[in-house]
Amino acid sequence: NAGVTQTPKFRILKIGQSMTLQCAQDMNHNYMYWYRQDPGMGLKLIYYSVGAGITDKGEVPNGYNVSRSTTEDFPLRLELAAPSQTSVYFCASSYGGANWEQYFGPGTRLTVT
């Protein structure tokens, strides 16, 4: 049971380039989330999904897109990377229930220069 996995671990992009951050979970969780973490700012929700085929915007969705074709995978797409997207990105999943506990991946550190 690998939990939540993310690839790549590190990436450097040039301004205007695009990339996809991969996220997968093997816990059969319906709910999946993408957060970004900036120094001193906590975690901000980018997008979330309540099941395959269903996604919705979080607090900071601009410049990002997601898809959820399967229960296991929830990739995050960056189009036209900008320096403001330099951050650490975390994917998380949850089974829901009463408490909405989330399980996080190890993160992707992205630098846009």
Place this chain on the structure above:
Amino acid sequence: TQLLEQSPQFLSIQEGENLTVYCNSSSVFSSLQWYRQEPGEGPVLLVTVVTGGEVKKLKRLTFQFGDARKDSSLHITAAQPGDTGLYLCAGAGGGGADGLTFGKGTHLIIQP
């Protein structure tokens, strides 16, 4: 917009001392969670509190949820260097499906 304020932002103490970290909001949360994050890793869930006034203990860590479910505290007894890390509180709103609201975290350093 729900906000969670954590205090202090930074705390550095000697091994063996006690400490308390606070998480406050003007909003009511259906549940509140505490996570611990180490450098280069994702947050790891420590505990979830659900009922107003609830107290949970995890070895030397004591978590309390306020009676009105708007605030929480984390108390560490006899802190050890292994307790060093970023402590995050996070609240689930009425539904919870749309993600958690995170505080900015408390950076805790326990010096040997």
